[in-house]
Amino acid sequence: MTDYTNQSDPAIQTRLLASGLPTPCYIIDEAKLIANGQILKELQDATGCKILLAQKAFSNYDLYPVLAPYLAGTEASGLYEARLGAEEMPGKECHVFCAAYREEDFEELLLYADHIVFNSPAQLKKFGVRAKNAGKEIGLRINPECSTQEGHAIYDPCAPGSRLGTTLAQWQREMTPEYIALLDGLHFHTLCEQGSDALEATLQAVEEKFGFILCKMKWLNMGGGHHITRPNYDRERLKNCICHMRDTYDLEIYLEPGEAVALNAGYLLTRILDMVQNGDTTVAIHDMSPACHTPDVIEMPYRPPLYSSGEATEKAYTYRLAGPTCLAGDVVGDYSFDTPLSEGDLLLYEDMAIYSTCKNNTFNGMPLPDIWEAKKDGTYRLLARFEYKDFKYRLGRK
DSSP, X not given: OOOOOOOSOHHHHHHHHTSOOOSSEEXXXXXHHHHHHHHHHHXXXXXXXXXXXXXXXXXXXXXXXXXXXXXXXXXXXXXXXXXXXXXHSTTSEEEEEOSSOOHHHHHHHHHHOSEEEESSHHHHHHHHHHHHHTTOEEEEEBOOOOOOOOSXXXXXXXXXXXXXXXXXXXXXXXXXXXXXXXXXXXXXXXXXXXXXXXXXXHHHHHHHHHHHHXXXXXXXXXXXXXXXXXXXXXXXXXXXXXXXXXXXXXXXXXXXXXXXXXXXXXXXXXXXXXXXXXXXXXXXXXXXXXXXXOTHHHHTTOOOOBTTOEETTTSSEEEEEEXXXXXXXXXXXXXXXXXXXXXXOEEEEESOSSSSTTTOOOGGGOOOOEEEEEOTTSOEEEEEOOOHHHHHTTTSOO
């Protein structure tokens, strides 16, 4: 994950640090969600495309009413997300893609999703007729085998041996006219936090390999990974890409970003519990655990932006920031500050609305942080508070 500086007005960070909210807690910025939504709405108005919220990145449904005016609907990765999108953004489209659907889930899934995308010809053959008979729009995910990512192959759907999407060779071997006739559209998802130049390169591969079938389709879903709301994102190039595919093949175009919807719209407020000196390293242990509360920090890994800080040694005082669990690697990274840190100080991590509340966990019995909304009128609304029972009931009977 790239460390993009938060572009919000610094006044909100100052206000959050003085808010008196309990730590650790997530804070979702209503005004920033609206600003992101306005950018996405402008893109849809200019090109006729439809933009869906990829719930895998942001699932805080209390904010769905804020986002709904700017989006065409939701995208889900399975049954529960599909139900969440259908229930919490009613009247909007509900799309779902899963690498492999379970037989015992599929009938219920048909109650919520209106667009169902299959990962392989085998899954299409197993469930496609049933979905079609239920009145659903059917898609197949393709793999254009065009890798545009560097440095994190774990997030590259076009990496060699990928399980995601149907390659041209698989299509030619397994897709018969009978099953092609089931399809309303194609889907690809190849990007991760990338610009429209990467999409442009991907589309060239899509056209070279699958152009012969695009003209027979109703829609094309270009997936997620588009950092549309990033300040330096080339939205004009994106518009050109959308319009080219729309006009060349007479297609309805979908995008399903997650991060772009909630980029820079969240914070994690934490308090320093202890200072530990080990040789030349000073460690500040705070009540936020990266292993539990921001797992992508360790999984990807990446260094999250932190308000009023710099790279190690950039400012006068450098500290290693870490969490309180038993995991030796429960470490965020090294940051520097203009003034010394001490026990009780507050720190504010930025860009924490995405892949945080939807991926956190209770390892070591760590309590989950509260979730608050920072409303545009300057007030705060508690969205969720977690207790011992939330930890316990994930592990056994109620």
